[in-house]
Every structure is written in C-alpha cells, then in structure tokens.
Amino acid sequence: MNFAIVGCGFIARKHAKAIEKIGEANLVSVCDKDSTAMKYYVDEYKIKGYTRLEEMLGSEEIDVVCICTPSGLHASIAVQLAEAKKHIIVEKPIAMNLEDTERIIDACKLNDVKLAVVHPNRFRPVVQELRKFLDQGLLGKISHVNAKVNWNRNQEYYDQAPWRGTKEYDGGVLMNQAIHNLDLLLWFVGKPEQVFSMEATRLRNIEAEDVSIGVIGFESGVLGTVEASTTVYPKNFEESITIFGEKGTVKIGGANALYFEHLLVEGKSEEEIKEIKKSINKDPWGIPGHQWIIEDMVNAIKEDRIPSVTGEDGKEALKLVLGFYESADKNKPIQLTKENKYVNN
Template identity: 50%
Template structure:
C-alpha cells in the first residue's frame, strides 16, 4: 500500500514539475528577447537593424564610452543609452549582449557579461589571443550562457547552397580551395580611431577584414594540419599588415590559399571563395561572397540555370545580409536550449589560423597545429 501511495505521490510531484517546466518553456517562447549592444561604432548599426527587424527581439539598451555617440545611437533605435556597460548590466533586464567594440575588448567584456548571466554574441575576432578566446568559451560554459561568434557570411544564400552540396558529398574528394579578399581601406579609415591597425587592439587585414573568409575556407575544407604565410605593410600607415598571403595544408590532404589586401585601388573589388573537388567546382564571388559564379557538378545544368536566375544582388556594403539570421539563431538556441550554430569553438578556428600566419613572421617556418602561442 505504501508503495502504491508513494508511486502516486511521485507521479503527482513529477507532474507538477513537468507542468512548471512547460510553463517556463512557454514563457520563454512567448517573451521577446531583450538585447543590448556594447560599442556603437562602424558595425553596430548592422546589429541594431537586425535586432529591431526581428519580431522575437527588442533592443533595450546600448553602450559606448563616447556619450554623444551612445545618445545618438539610442535615439535612433529607441533604446536607453549608457557609457558604462557594467552599469547597464546592473540596471537593465537583458537576455543577450552583442559586443561590437575594438577587438581586444571582445573577450574581457564577453567574460563580464557571461558572469552577469547574459548570453553573449561577439564580433570577429572573438579575441586577440587563443588564451583569451579559451577563457571566454570556458566562462560561458561555466555560467551556463550561450556564446555565438558573428560570422554572418555563413548565412549568405550562396554559401548555404555550397555548404549543402558539400554535406551531400557532391564534391567527392576535396582537392583545394582559395579565399580572397581584395578591398580598400585607406589611411582615412585607419585614422578614424587610434586602435585601428594596431597589434594589440586590432590586427591587420587578416584579422580584421579577411577573418570571415578564412572562417569559410576552414569550415569547408576541415581541420588544419599546418600553415605558412607572409605578411607585409605595403601602403597604409599602420602597425600591422595591409597585405597577407598564406597556404594551408588540411588534415584531409586538401590545400588552401589565402590572399588578403586592404590596399586595392581604388575601391573594394571582391571577396571570393573557391572550392574544388573530384566531382565538383564552386566559385563564389561578388563584393562579399554573395554570388555564385561557377557551379559545376555532374548533370547540374538545369540546377545551375535555376541558381543563376535567382542570384542576389551585391549588398550595399561588405557586411552582407547575414546578421539578422545570426541574431535569430541565438534566439532559437536560447529557446530550444541548444548550442548556437556558430559557437565560440567555431570562432576560435579562424583566429588560430591567423595567429599561426603571424607566428610565421617570427619563425620563418610552417606552423603545425595546434598552435602554441
């Protein structure tokens, strides 16, 4: 009899617990995710525009150390301005923080936000060293919050089509690939802020402009075995490189080539990703890897025509169209309690490649992975 009673009581308790969990889950699904942005500079409008365009989200607060910039940004997007992100975290009810400051602050600010119980979205590069990237990843895991690195080009329509073909095995054995960024960043661009182009706070064209494309190359061709590269400061008055080239050997035997330049005259020309395999060739071009230029697989003529007929136009700038989908993925990851599509571990991979290229400038030798800083 006691066993029966205990069993009934257990079912009642479990039922109540299940009911509470379902209520909490329903509440999470119904409420809007409250976002805050730290850093109101060059890329921040893409964050704000993406957040306010999502029905599931609202922008509640923004922060910048320049009061006038914080106020103007807040007025434009209907948020509350702050000049101290610590004060903002303490006063506002925030679910997700996006970090768009100078690069060396990404990891420390992300760590502070994670310790405050906020989910973290961080611009590229996620950190300036592997040690700080690992600390950010570890802290988010320990605090039970989500971490997403904003590599929005993974959501380009062209890249999603290429990725689908890859996952279906249509390339066969991968042979090689090339990631190219040919853009213009003149002296006026670097003069906008004293940290631009510096070793400790920003990096050069590889770390700042080409990192998205390097992310796509490694995402496609797989884990890295070794890297060798050269960098040069050819034209710009900066501490780090404005031109960089490198070769990568991947663990699956494929080879990769990286070319990055912010010296292109007179304006941005292209960002391209070319992937070649035993039974497939895809070349993605445009201003920001947004347009398929070559699509060759066995019996792909009809498919190719459909793809070319539905091509997107070039975006208005090199930032592309993918930020909204990155934000949407974070919302879904929170609601579904899953890992974001581009977690910290993924953002770390491109960072490791770039740091390895920088190390080559010191050692004059190929760097075998994993990289030891």
C-alpha cells in the first residue's frame, strides 16, 4: 500500500522509519509548504516532494496519508484527504477542539475511509502486559489511579517553530505530552464523569500551560489524578501510570513508563513477577508504536475493519484535555455529560 506524509517536521521521521520497516507499506511522497523541510525525506527515501497537497493527490497513487502537521491544521487537511478517498493516520491530538474532531470523523464516515489516531504508548510491552492484568480481572475492583508526566521541554524546544506552545496550533503539556497518558487512563478504566484542574505557565515563554494538576472522577467510581509538566530540570524525570486495586498494585514508570516499578498481584508468586519483569526489561520499547499503528492500518484495510486506535478514541482523549482546560479556566469542577458535552457543575 502506498503511503504519503503531510508535514515534514520531527515526528514525520518516525512515520517514515515505520513505513520503511513494513513489507506491505511503501512511502511514495511527502508534502510540506516549506520545500527545505522535505529535503531529508526526498533524499533519504528517493521520493517526490510537493508543496501543495492538491498536486500530490493528483500526481500520486496513494492509499494512506499520515498527517504530521501542527495540530491546529489537522482538521482541514483530514477533511480534504477523506474527500479524496484516502485513509488517514493522524498524529495526536486528533484536533484542537471537538467541532473540528467531529468534522474529521464525519468526513471519514461519509467517504468510507479509515481513520487512526497516533496513541502509540498503548503498544509498549509493559502497557500491553498491564492491560492483560485488567482484562483478566487480576487486580479486582479498582479504587484509584494516577498518571504523571514530569518532563523537560526547554525554551529552545518551543522556539523551534512559531506555532509551538500556542493555544491555536499546539497546546501545552496536557495537549502535547500528557494526552498519551490520559488515553491510557481511559483505555484502562473507562470514561470520565467529572474533572477538576489547575494549570499554570511557570517557566516557559509560551501561551499554553507548562504545568497542570488535575483530578478525574470516572463513571465506574474510580478516582484519578494527573500531574504533568515540561518544566523539570535538566531532563525528563518520570512518566508513570499507577493502578490501585483490591487485589493488586501496579506502577509502570521510569523516565518513559517502560518498566514495572512496582508489581504485586494476588496469586502471582515472586518468581512469576520476577519473570514478567525480566521479560519486559529485555526489550522495553518493543516494536515502535508508530510501526504498530501503521501496520494495523494496513491490516485494517485488508480485513475491512476499524483500526485499533480510532477517531473516537482520539476524541475521548481530547475531550478530557478540554475538560481540564475548561475547569482551570473557570476554577470549578466540570461535569462531563453522556451527550459528550461539557456543562458547568
């Protein structure tokens, strides 16, 4: 299947490398309004580069397009691609607001094209193992969960491009970094019902937040906390998910949430736990998440099924971020209704 990439920034390299590793995927072209940004891809993969999306779509036989542009541009590009009958893989967040998200999802449904959102952390070996514990009910009733992303993104990172750290095109630590961990919380324990959040811009000269602290009440009764920042000195400090259950306590952590830092589960012997940890530690990254998502799209097209990480999944993670933003802005809890709208509590 022929792939193209729109937007030739840093994240596009992960897509290109992943496509290269998949036997049934072939990168045929890239598109970016800045021709210099395309030079690496044109030279490295011996493909064509286009400064206009319309020209690329008219000149190449393309099955799937990966959208790697600034987040604020996702919706307009995705709708154009859907109308051109191209399947879509879009980087997180799916969009910057729910209206644009609905436009993307509706356009893909109307034109019968498949849509996948890049939430690659789901495919890390340690995350997959934790999901197995939950699917098998080994942790029992869950009481509470927490997610932490305390990383470093210095001012130089934000100064790389004028859109970084803006509310219109990029967002802050919740939208850009912690959204992956919010996706995992939703994947592990279900839909949220209520949120309360405080945020600040403490150290970075950006429009959006560089620190956020939030609380979640899930429909299941589970409570959760989220702590996220890009202000940590001098490098990434931790990324973790902890789940507290009546029959087990599990923490996946490290600088990038790759290992079991704590693993106690009723019925699991010390030897079993040791072997599980040993297996994870052998290859903590596993197959790169982007490769999983791209190969899953190939298989979804072949098998005519929905991708593993859907547009609706991307929408739910975005809704949670927007709920935190609204709560911080209004300094009050926000109730998330079943109609997927936010209402004041």
